[in-house]
Amino acid sequence: MTETGSAGSLQVIALDGIPEVRPGDDLASMLVAALQANPETQPLREDDVLVVTQKVVSKAEGALVDLTAIEPRPELVAFAERWDRDARQLEVVVREARRVVRMERGVLITETRQGFICANGGVDASNMGPESGNVVTLLPVDPDASAARIRAAVRLAFGVDVPVIVSDSFGRPWRWGITDVAIGVSGMLPLDDMRGTPDADGRIMRSTVRATADEIASAAELALGKTGRRPAAIVRGANPTRGEGRIADSLMPREFDLFP
Amino acid sequence: MTETGSAGSLQVIALDGIPEVRPGDDLASMLVAALQANPETQPLREDDVLVVTQKVVSKAEGALVDLTAIEPRPELVAFAERWDRDARQLEVVVREARRVVRMERGVLITETRQGFICANGGVDASNMGPESGNVVTLLPVDPDASAARIRAAVRLAFGVDVPVIVSDSFGRPWRWGITDVAIGVSGMLPLDDMRGTPDADGRIMRSTVRATADEIASAAELALGKTGRRPAAIVRGANPTRGEGRIADSLMPREFDLFP
Numbered sequence: 001m002t003e004t005g006s007a008g009s010l011q012v013i014a015l016d017g018i019p020e021v022r023p024g025d026d027l028a029s030m031l032v033a034a035l036q037a038n039p040e041t042q043p044l045r046e047d048d049v050l051v052v053t054q055k056v057v058s059k060a061e062g063a064l065v066d067l068t069a070i071e072p073r074p075e076l077v078a079f080a081e082r083w084d085r086d087a088r089q090l091e092v093v094v095r096e097a098r099r100v101v102r103m104e105r106g107v108l109i110t111e112t113r114q115g116f117i118c119a120n121g122g123v124d125a126s127n128m129g130p131e132s133g134n135v136v137t138l139l140p141v142d143p144d145a146s147a148a149r150i151r152a153a154v155r156l157a158f159g160v161d162v163p164v165i166v167s168d169s170f171g172r173p174w175r176w177g178i179t180d181v182a183i184g185v186s187g188m189l190p191l192d193d194m195r196g197t198p199d200a201d202g203r204i205m206r207s208t209v210r211a212t213a214d215e216i217a218s219a220a221e222l223a224l225g226k227t228g229r230r231p232a233a234i235v236r237g238a239n240p241t242r243g244e245g246r247i248a249d250s251l252m253p254r255e256f257d258l259f260p
Numbered sequence: 261m262t263e264t265g266s267a268g269s270l271q272v273i274a275l276d277g278i279p280e281v282r283p284g285d286d287l288a289s290m291l292v293a294a295l296q297a298n299p300e301t302q303p304l305r306e307d308d309v310l311v312v313t314q315k316v317v318s319k320a321e322g323a324l325v326d327l328t329a330i331e332p333r334p335e336l337v338a339f340a341e342r343w344d345r346d347a348r349q350l351e352v353v354v355r356e357a358r359r360v361v362r363m364e365r366g367v368l369i370t371e372t373r374q375g376f377i378c379a380n381g382g383v384d385a386s387n388m389g390p391e392s393g394n395v396v397t398l399l400p401v402d403p404d405a406s407a408a409r410i411r412a413a414v415r416l417a418f419g420v421d422v423p424v425i426v427s428d429s430f431g432r433p434w435r436w437g438i439t440d441v442a443i444g445v446s447g448m449l450p451l452d453d454m455r456g457t458p459d460a461d462g463r464i465m466r467s468t469v470r471a472t473a474d475e476i477a478s479a480a481e482l483a484l485g486k487t488g489r490r491p492a493a494i495v496r497g498a499n500p501t502r503g504e505g506r507i508a509d510s511l512m513p514r515e516f517d518l519f520p
Contacts, residue, residue, distance in 0.1 A: 008273075008274045008276065008483055008490065009271070009272060009273050009274060009300070009483055010270075010271070010272035010479065010482050010483040011269070011270070011271050011272075012269060012270035012271075012479070012497075013268075013269050014268045014269060016268065040269070102518045102519075104518055105516070105518070107518060109518065116434075117433075117434040126468070169468075169470075172432055172433075172471075173377070173432075173433055173512075173517065173518065173519040174376075174377040174511065174512050174517060174519070175441070175471060175474070175510055175511060175512055176451055176469055176471065176509075176510050176511070176512055177450075177451045177452075177469045177470055177471030177472075177474065177510060178468065178469065178470060178471060179439075179470075179471045179474050179475050179478070180475070181435070190437075191436055191437045192437075208386070208429075208438065209436055209437045209438065210429075210437055210438060210439075210481075211432075211435060211436065211437030211438060211439045212437075212482070214435070214437065214439050214478070215439050215440070215478040215479070215481055215482050216482065218439070218474070218475040218478040218479060219270065219272070219475070219478060219479035219482060221470075221475055222270050222472070222475050222476065222479060222495075222497075222498045223268055223269055223270040223497070230268065235482075237272075237482075237483070238482045249436075250435055250436050250437060251434065251435060251436070252433075252434050252435055252436055256365070257433065257434060258362045258364055258365070258367060258369065258433065259362075259433040259434070259519045
């Protein structure tokens, strides 16, 4: 029996030396250069996954909004004043949303155009570079496509087809703190469905679907840190299921959602 | 500036060769033996974290229930019949719960005695050993204390104070698939509060509290797999904040919870 994703050891190698990313930059080439410069990552291996954080993907793609041009609606101005938020940023979140899931106690949770349910709709002001006090990043329009472009460039440069994950930091209900999850994938399935495979005793596991891409994103984050200096990492040995997965496969349709 | 938890590289080493754990077994000694037998883990380092899965902790502590002795209440019999569940197991979940959060469409989500909100209250039938078809594990009564006992034994054996996480696999709203999270900690804080520290541009990060223990649990799971053969791993290089943390510190009080 093959144990999906249980290599016994795992390594995460953060990529240093990636310069500040600006709109229009060729992020894939910058990542290729960082991989070439990092002897620990060479040669790339079939069991590598490249994790790239949302922030640099959004910046390179120009998924930016200058808040000085945003006129927030009165409802959001009142909410922002009460809870010490930036009403312009909340306005951007609502404009980017399919729907508002919760707006309470200073917290704005939306379903984004991409289908993610998260605080602030993935709109983020941190690590935007100096003198960018009024600029926020949006989520990439199609994070799977972002991942696919990077994957193609890495394959072209190194001749190895490495799956790519675009990651972002999301909060969760019931627990404090954020963990990194996958918001885009290419070259792998985001989930490993172990239903119907036997466990160590031969008992059929009924409900074990592992969110492999999310766990890989979290593992990468531990090596990257939160200051923005390291926007990408190689995760070696996780052995996700290869294939043309889409992040939408990991999103629960609303009819199954017990917390709408 | 010190970057909490951003070592630049991370390694996960799964521990093999741990025999089937039975009630009353000295799990800490079994883990010490597995560490001694694994040259990759030796010597243990100050930046190591030992992650141990809930299942073996519960087994060793005898946190087991034989379902043949359980008489489910009629409400749960009807729910179980409708959704093809084991009513006796659901009865155990409800008995172990502070409250039922959701009971819909075959899914039973409770708040456990320990304060975790999760499907099936952490009651689990997989990887229970051969000929154990009617036995389920409960969560450890006090997973922080479980972690502390293992930490003390490791410190005694190796002279290194390695933080310990007890991990379990939880689902999340809105996304398919389970990820491993921490249900007990010893020797570390479960969260790294980066609020008030500057990001790469010197901008003060307002809302970045990282669920470090949960990310470490997820990283470990990628090397452990789900079949139960590898119940523990060393995660090297995550550098969580040391201290006498409690898992309760990572649980959101109900008054902050937007999804009660």
